[in-house]
Amino acid sequence: MKTIGLSAIALVALAAAGCDTLTGGDLVRPGTATGTLTIVNATYGNLDAIVMSECSAMSYGFNRLEAGDYIPQGGARSFTVSAGCWDVGGGEWAGVEGYKRVNVPAYGSMTLTITE
Template structure:
């Protein structure tokens, strides 16, 4: 019976870990200081996808913009994140073509880190 409980616990842990890989993990990790990552759209196209993942993550994960949200040219969006290294990918929609801009950034505790996406 004990063996069965251990196997169930490991299976649950595997599911939780897989979710972190798929989603890119939480932007704010419990107990860590936070900062703000601002993505500004300096292109002439609308940003429709922002992917953000911890630099040590295995995947960029899912879109971090709220459902139905975009970042039009000249506008920006702010994300509260744990301080540290983040990989970011921003998608520019242009007709049926998607252009991506990727960068790595350091978010400092209590500070605003701003990046302007200009496209290709």
């Protein structure tokens, strides 16, 4: 019984330690230089989801848009992120998806256009 309890604690600790790799982590890490990542919607519909994570993460993480929010056709949204490598994706509900690896410069900006 004690072994099962210790195993459960170890599993929870491991899961908590890896949370950032599943959620995508914070867009800005404390003490790092930042840049601006602008996502432009060049699709024929609304982008309902924007996912992004540092390139070292295991997944793109959760949607960075608020519930019910979207980037309209022809619109854009900017995010302040820590400078460096980011895996970014955007998609329409039941439609187009686009993914790209980008490098956001410190104190600069990067624009990613998602197309059909």
